[in-house]
Amino acid sequence: MQARENESAGATSADISSVGLAAHELKSPLVLLRQLSLELSSGDLSATERQRVLDQLIQTSEKALRLTSDLTKAEHLQPALFELQPINPISICDDITYELQRLYSAHGRQLKRSRIRHLPPVIANRDLLRRILLNFADNALHYSDESGAVELHAQLLREKGLVRVGVRDYGPAVSMKNWRELTKAMATTKPMRARPQSSGLGIYIAHQFATAMNGRIGAIRHRDGASFYVELPISKQLSLL
Amino acid sequence: MTSRGSVVVVEDDQWLAEQYVRTLKKAGYQVRHVPHALAAIDTIDEAVPDVIVLDMLLAGTTAMALLHELKSHKDLAAIPVVLATNLADQIAFDDVSSYGVKRMLDKSTMHPEDIVAAVRSVATV
Numbered sequence: 001m002q003a004r005e006n007e008s009a010g011a012t013s014a015d016i017s018s019v020g021l022a023a024h025e026l027k028s029p030l031v032l033l034r035q036l037s038l039e040l041s042s043g044d045l046s047a048t049e050r051q052r053v054l055d056q057l058i059q060t061s062e063k064a065l066r067l068t069s070d071l072t073k074a075e076h077l078q079p080a081l082f083e084l085q086p087i088n089p090i091s092i093c094d095d096i097t098y099e100l101q102r103l104y105s106a107h108g109r110q111l112k113r114s115r116i117r118h119l120p121p122v123i124a125n126r127d128l129l130r131r132i133l134l135n136f137a138d139n140a141l142h143y144s145d146e147s148g149a150v151e152l153h154a155q156l157l158r159e160k161g162l163v164r165v166g167v168r169d170y171g172p173a174v175s176m177k178n179w180r181e182l183t184k185a186m187a188t189t190k191p192m193r194a195r196p197q198s199s200g201l202g203i204y205i206a207h208q209f210a211t212a213m214n215g216r217i218g219a220i221r222h223r224d225g226a227s228f229y230v231e232l233p234i235s236k237q238l239s240l241l
Numbered sequence: 242m243t244s245r246g247s248v249v250v251v252e253d254d255q256w257l258a259e260q261y262v263r264t265l266k267k268a269g270y271q272v273r274h275v276p277h278a279l280a281a282i283d284t285i286d287e288a289v290p291d292v293i294v295l296d297m298l299l300a301g302t303t304a305m306a307l308l309h310e311l312k313s314h315k316d317l318a319a320i321p322v323v324l325a326t327n328l329a330d331q332i333a334f335d336d337v338s339s340y341g342v343k344r345m346l347d348k349s350t351m352h353p354e355d356i357v358a359a360v361r362s363v364a365t366v
Binding site: 027028030031032034035036038039042044049056060107142145146171172 | 253254255256257260263264267276277278279280327348349351352353
């Protein structure tokens, strides 16, 4: 009993920072859900506005649920529980584009896949790779300009035997201070603040998922935004496709 | 309806910003929205609004950088600012009041109409 209590106390203190970050990250969607619900309950909206607010409520709750689902997955990440298999990076980009179409459209934005030439399949877990890219694309929506499209892209890094799959956003440049923190966050096993209003939890989760697939995440700072990507090993089993 | 005055909303959450804009417009204000601090300075310089509604954590640059910038412009330094933030419990009002912040709203407890009450209470027109 004593041992169990100690174990429990240890786990609690170790997890406090993660719990705090998760709470911080969930606060924004919860605040938005509350504000939209209050406005809806006021009955002071036209039919069009009402439908728009309802759609925003659905999209915001789905986004918050994606985060909680990612957190649960990251917490119980054991290699034995997921299978690595050859995956076509182009098809996963198309899946993400389709999946987030409604969210982007509700924001009046566009998520598109850049033109990609033939790429070899990568060795990955479809669910984890999907979650990484959804995370990047969710983030890009928030940090890109209202007029800026967000692009999913993939490229072959032949000399490294890797394929890089990522998301490019167009918005205000990330300050050097935030960029240094972000690149530090990419190399650590602890969540760190990456961009303003971000706890860095998304980066941490993506890092965990990428590492579990023998991959790595990275980012490129542009004058007009940023790219976030995951690099994964090429499958040698081309015959399987 | 006669305009009660003009407001610039600086908020990077697009849907929350839309709500502020809807609520303030219904209350009779002319409202412009900008999503980040870099665009905000140009818009504020051009519009010279009666009130600025400002989020604390913005994409790109934080609100503090914008507040510093506003303070450095003689004609813009006097514009009252309403800070609407998720960090209200971590910010001492005295620390931001010297930058023109007249009211602070906690996003997690405020009601939609509170934004109108706050703007009305600080507007000098």
